[in-house]
Amino acid sequence: MKRLHILLIGLFLISGCASAAYDRSLSNLPDYDVSVEIPNGWYKPNYEKRYLITKEAKATWLYVFIQQRPLDRSFKNTQKKLRKRMLPLESAGLIIDELSSDRRIMNFKVLENAPAIIDGQAGFKILFTHKNNRGFTYKTLYYGFISDNSFYNIRYSAGVPVYYDKGIDDFKRMLGSFKLK
Amino acid sequence: MKYFTIIIAVCFLVAACATPPPISVDEALTAKNEEKILWRRAQEEQQVIDNSGWLYRDPDLEIYLNEVAAKLKAFTDLPDISFDIKIIHDPNLNAFAFPNGVIYVHTGVLARMENEAQLAALLAHEMTHCTHRHSLRVLKSLKDRPAYMAIVQQSLKKIAMVQDLARILGVTGSMAAVTGYSREFEAEADRIGLDLMSKAGYDPRQALNLFEHLRQEIENEGIKESFFFGTHPNLQQRIENADHWIATEYSGKNAGLINSENFRSRLDKLVLANARLDLRMGRFDAAQRSVQNYLHRNQNDADAYYLLGEIFRQNGRKTDSKKAIKQYEKAIALDPSFPAPHKAMGLMHYKEGERLLAQKFFESCLLLSPDAPDKAYIQGYLQRCINNGEES
Numbered sequence: 419m420k421r422l423h424i425l426l427i428g429l430f431l432i433s434g435c436a437s438a439a440y441d442r443s444l445s446n447l448p449d450y451d452v453s454v455e456i457p458n459g460w461y462k463p464n465y466e467k468r469y470l471i472t473k474e475a476k477a478t479w480l481y482v483f484i485q486q487r488p489l490d491r492s493f494k495n496t497q498k499k500l501r502k503r504m505l506p507l508e509s510a511g512l513i514i515d516e517l518s519s520d521r522r523i524m525n526f527k528v529l530e531n532a533p534a535i536i537d538g539q540a541g542f543k544i545l546f547t548h549k550n551n552r553g554f555t556y557k558t559l560y561y562g563f564i565s566d567n568s569f570y571n572i573r574y575s576a577g578v579p580v581y582y583d584k585g586i587d588d589f590k591r592m593l594g595s596f597k598l599k
Numbered sequence: 600m601k602y603f604t605i606i607i608a609v610c611f612l613v614a615a616c617a618t619p620p621p622i623s624v625d626e627a628l629t630a631k632n633e634e635k636i637l638w639r640r641a642q643e644e645q646q647v648i649d650n651s652g653w654l655y656r657d658p659d660l661e662i663y664l665n666e667v668a669a670k671l672k673a674f675t676d677l678p679d680i681s682f683d684i685k686i687i688h689d690p691n692l693n694a695f696a697f698p699n700g701v702i703y704v705h706t707g708v709l710a711r712m713e714n715e716a717q718l719a720a721l722l723a724h725e726m727t728h729c730t731h732r733h734s735l736r737v738l739k740s741l742k743d744r745p746a747y748m749a750i751v752q753q754s755l756k757k758i759a760m761v762q763d764l765a766r767i768l769g770v771t772g773s774m775a776a777v778t779g780y781s782r783e784f785e786a787e788a789d790r791i792g793l794d795l796m797s798k799a800g801y802d803p804r805q806a807l808n809l810f811e812h813l814r815q816e817i818e819n820e821g822i823k824e825s826f827f828f829g830t831h832p833n834l835q836q837r838i839e840n841a842d843h844w845i846a847t848e849y850s851g852k853n854a855g856l857i858n859s860e861n862f863r864s865r866l867d868k869l870v871l872a873n874a875r876l877d878l879r880m881g882r883f884d885a886a887q888r889s890v891q892n893y894l895h896r897n898q899n900d901a902d903a904y905y906l907l908g909e910i911f912r913q914n915g916r917k918t919d920s921k922k923a924i925k926q927y928e929k930a931i932a933l934d935p936s937f938p939a940p941h942k943a944m945g946l947m948h949y950k951e952g953e954r955l956l957a958q959k960f961f962e963s964c965l966l967l968s969p970d971a972p973d974k975a976y977i978q979g980y981l982q983r984c985i986n987n988g989e990e991s
Contacts, residue, residue, distance in 0.1 A: 497881030501915060503950065507976040515879040524651040532975040542976075551647060 450486040452570060455595035457588045471592075473585060480576045480585035482592060486568050495519035500569050506533050509564055510542035513571075517546065525549040536570070537596050539563040547578065557582040561593060572596055634698070634735050641697040641734075648687070648703065655688040655706050655872065663865050664704070664722070667715060671723050674798040677730040684722065686869070690876040690885075692813055696725040698734040709866060710873035710889055711816055715858035716796065716805035723792035723799075731791065733784045789837055793844055802855035807841045810834065820885050867893060871903060878906070883914045901934035908943060920947060938968035942977060949980050958984035 450469070456462075460473045460482070469484040489500045493516045500509055510531055518526045526548045534543040541563025549555050557578040562571035574589035576582040648654070664684040672682055682700045687693075690707040697703075702725045712718055728734070789806075797803045814834050870893050877886035890907045897903060908926030911919040924947060927940040945960035961981040965974060 496879060498913065499881075505946065505950065505976075505980070507946070507973060507980075510973075510976075515881075519876075519880050524653070526652065528972070531973055533979050549651075553650075 450484070451568070451599045452484065452486055453595075453597050453599060454484060454572070454592050457591055460588065473588070475576070475581050475584045478577050478581050480581065480588075481574070482585075482589055483571075483573045483575070484596075485571050487571075489564065489567050489569055495521075500564060502564065502567070504564060506540055506542040506563065509562060509569070510544055513542075513560065513562060514544060514546075517548075522550070523548045524551065525555075534561055534563075536561050536563050536572070536593065537598055539565055539570075539598075541570075555579075559586070559589065565598060570598070633739060634732070637735055637738065638699045641699045641701070645697060645701055649685075653687050653689065655686040655869065657686070657868060660865060660869060661686065664718070667719055668702070668722050668726065670799045671719060671726060671795045674795050675726060675730045680729060682726060682729070688872070688876065690873055690880060690882065692816065694721055694725055696728045698729060698732065700726075700729050702726070702729075706869055706873040706876065708813070710870045711813060712809065712862070712866070713812065713859060714805060715862040716801040716856060717809040717812075718862065719796040719799060719801040720792060720803075720806035720809050723795040724788045726795070727788040727791040728784070731784070731787060733788070736784070785837075786840060789840060790844060793841065793849070797849060797852070797855065800856050802857050803845055803849050804854070805857060807838065807845060810838045810841060814838065816885070820882055863896060867897060871900075871906065874906060874910075878910055878913065883910055886910050899933055901930040901937050901940075904930040904933065905937065905940045905943070908940060912943060912947065923947065936967055938964045938971065941967060942971075945977070945980065949984065954984040954987060 456471060460471050462469065462471050471482045471484070473480045489502060492499065496512065496516045496519050498512050498515060500512060504512075514528060514531070517523055520526075526546060528544060528546045530543070530545040532543055534541050541561060544560045544562075545557070546560070547555055547557050555578050556575055558573055558575040560571060560573040562569060564570075572593060574585060576585055661684065664686070665682070668682045668684050672678065672680075680700045682702060684702050684704060686709065687703050687705045689705045690710075691705055692708045692711065694702065694704040694708055702722065704721065704725075708721065709718070712721075793803045793806055796806065817834075870889055874886045874889040874893070877883075877889065887907065887910050890903055890910065894900070894903050894907070904926045908923045908930065911923035911926065924944065927944050930937060930940040931944075941960045941964035945957045945964055948954075948960060949957035958981060961977050961984065964971070965977055965981070968974070971977065
């Protein structure tokens, strides 16, 4: 009886892990007006409600986050709101304001802030680094643009110096495949 | 309302847990093992803050704040404690003390003070938390510390902004900065703080003015995360207490030192820096008030006019665009070599479809600042002006 219990618990754990491991249905994000091709090795954890895609890279994880948010939705830190007629320089400024007001983000430093085209739309890219409260440094490449009544963004984040480079090519492929439906 | 209820619950919990245990105020510091542990923990938490990039660095101002603290320290019951006052670049109305005498004051609260006596009131309050060992007394009084921390953390989880701060500050810091001490300890710090400032020659009535002035700010801005002035004994209660003590214990005494002019001139740079933070957080009215106050004293500061222009432009109200242009024009007239207002004018004209005007300002901006970090945007907009709106 005891062995049966152990076997059942084992099977339960394996099935749980297997269902959490891979969800490759992201090429059409069901709630968003967006589709993205996900390269091999990347997956969306089932526990994660947001469009966070991850990949293990030895001792760490690489992350890609995709978001479509209504323009009138408030940000967490700044009370400013994105507006339809904003230029990419202005919307990039607002995102930098939001990030630099976030108390979880320490030693925030913008390395690059430049215009970018995403799926033919005029937007921005911001490359920045920050530290978390344990002193680990992360590097993030953040692309965003405004279309109709939504703000779309796709970001790649990983620990530096070593890990960032491991996923950047995959991210650029994802960014290249980013399409408004 | 939900926020308010949670804060009240946390304060109640802290108040209920913390009955002052018998620790003598004049007992040697760190004599007890618990106090050594507490100080070590405080130092670790301070390292996180000091390395976070949040500190506002102005050596002259730090010296000034520490000089005011030194005047007060001479009258404390524990003269061997060493105080160190540091400034955090944060627009919220907060200040907090670690048990080892390190006190952090936010730019937000400093920027809203009117004189040195008000600064003395705030420092005297925080110094009393250290000299009267409020952290140690709270921790010693907790019968079940893990359960206490679990409940506090659970309550804080519901307030995202506070939770983030608590996670970064750690246990000692979040008790001082976020949850506050018990109602009794806060009242003790207010009462002894008044005594300290009075003995050091300051006008104790300025403590009351500070409370009232900040209450007005909190109400005007609908500020919710004002830990120091919002969550400790109800601000109204503190005002009433201070009013009563001043009327009974300090009436008839000489008014004492206020020192407004010296204070304001020393804090001018900080006021402008804090207005930038208010703007960053989208608190347009607070930012506007601060810059306008600053401009009353510094009428030839191009940077301040530019900042006021930015407040009007970023607020995005139609009626504000003319006001923004007026401020940018003043900034350019005062300092024609200052590139930022040129860029802002270019953006405003560009969005209005006034391509020739936009072109003129973008060109002057790039001429004045050829290596601007956002020059790629400006070059792109300029090219579109030259091509009459078409992509090149």
